[in-house]
Amino acid sequence: MMVQLGLITLLLVAYVILSRFLKSSVALLGRSKSVNEVRITYVSRMLNLGFTAVFVLLVCLVLGIGYGQLAIFFSSVFAVVGVALFAQWSILSNITASLIIFFGFPYRVGDWVKVVDKDDEILGQILEISTFHVIIQRLSGDVVTYPNSLILQKAVVRFDNKEAAQAMSQFKTEKEEAEKVKVEKGASLHN
Incomplete structure (x- = not known):
């Protein structure tokens, strides 16, 4: 004893x-x-x-x-x-993925990333990595919550800064579109 x-x-x-x-x-x-x-x-x-x-x-x-x-x-x-x-299998997989992301995810809050997804462009800045989601703010300002288990399955591209991310975007911001229209109008007036 x-x-x-x-x-x-x-x-x-x-x-x-x-x-x-x-x-x-x-x-x-x-x-x-x-x-x-x-x-x-x-x-x-x-x-x-x-x-x-x-x-x-x-x-x-x-x-x-x-x-x-x-x-x-x-x-x-x-x-x-x-x-x-x-x-609730997806909840359990997201919790497990959350632990993997904590120890092995090469991206941090504040990084500019693009999740390679054929259906939608998910390109923006990581705002938060939570228990179930990686929260990304797109260039347009809207916020995407991307499940942890899916982000581990997709290719993720990290950019050095916002300008590099914008250059890789399929979609242009409203400001860029307005400047493009202004340039086109100016070119048509000179012709």
């Missing part, structure tokens, strides 16, 4: 230390990528939830709860969660 208490105490100390290290590492990475504080907190909590599940599993093993009993418990939990999330 004393050995079990000692192991549980050791696991608890390791859990606290590693949990703090995980939280500070995520915060440091998030700040280096200029990520919103709310998003840093969200990612930190999601990872801490998984870390806590591993801790509880290890404590159960130290207490002598058999693999069979743990397997039945976890398979029951996963079955209930799986049935609950089956209808």
Whole structure:
């Protein structure tokens, strides 16, 4: 019994230390990528939830709860969660994509990007990367919320600045169209 208490105490100390290290590492990475504080907190909590599940599993093993009993418990939990999330698969995939984007997405808030999509031109500045969407403000001023799971599946082009993005746009802004009409009218008056 004393050995079990000692192991549980050791696991608890390791859990606290590693949990703090995980939280500070995520915060440091998030700040280096200029990520919103709310998003840093969200990612930190999601990872801490998984870390806590591993801790509880290890404590159960130290207490002598058999693999069979743990397997039945976890398979029951996963079955209930799986049935609950089956209808909302896209939500689960967007949450997972949100974590992938946090750690591996090469674009940041403020970058000018174009999502290569054959149906629509999604070209603009990233305003926010949230739990479910990447929010992009187009050149025309309207805002597009693009699902995280889809942006990982599409090619994304990053531009150095707004002018480079405008040069690649299929559509011209109203100001450019007005200048084009003005130039055409001036050319027809001289002829």
